[in-house]
Amino acid sequence: MSNSLPTQPETYAESIIHEEYDVPPGEDPVATCPYCERPFTSEQLATVHIGVRHTDVCSEAEREAYEEELEAAEHDLFTFHAKAAVSIFLIYFMFSFIYSLAWID
Numbered sequence: 001m002s003n004s005l006p007t008q009p010e011t012y013a014e015s016i017i018h019e020e021y022d023v024p025p026g027e028d029p030v031a032t033c034p035y036c037e038r039p040f041t042s043e044q045l046a047t048v049h050i051g052v053r054h055t056d057v058c059s060e061a062e063r064e065a066y067e068e069e070l071e072a073a074e075h076d077l078f079t080f081h082a083k084a085a086v087s088i089f090l091i092y093f094m095f096s097f098i099y100s101l102a103w104i105d
């Protein structure tokens with residue numbers, strides 16, 4: 001069984017290429033895609049969108065910005081994993097130490 005999507009977009013029941021976006025009144029998008037007009041709440045999201053959706057038409061600078069954004073995301077993810085691992089380690093030994101106190105009496 002294959003989980004991959006059909007390669008031809010026209011085989012979808014509805015087109016997912018041309019989308020409409022509702023920006024709530026009073027909110028201005030921070031960035032807008034220059035290729036498909038999609039609004040974004042941050043420059044980072046727009047950079048990643050251009051790198052993923054418009055990789056064949058985007059400029060070299062946009063591609064480099066996308067790759068820098070990916071590296072920054074990987075660094076953030078590694079930092080999160082390191083903090084989570086250290087936290088679990090400390091909690092484990094804190095409970096082990098507290099449990100050992102129960103045997104002192």
Ligand SMILES: [Zn+2]
Pocket residue numbers: 033034035036037038049050053054
């Ligand atoms: Zn776009």
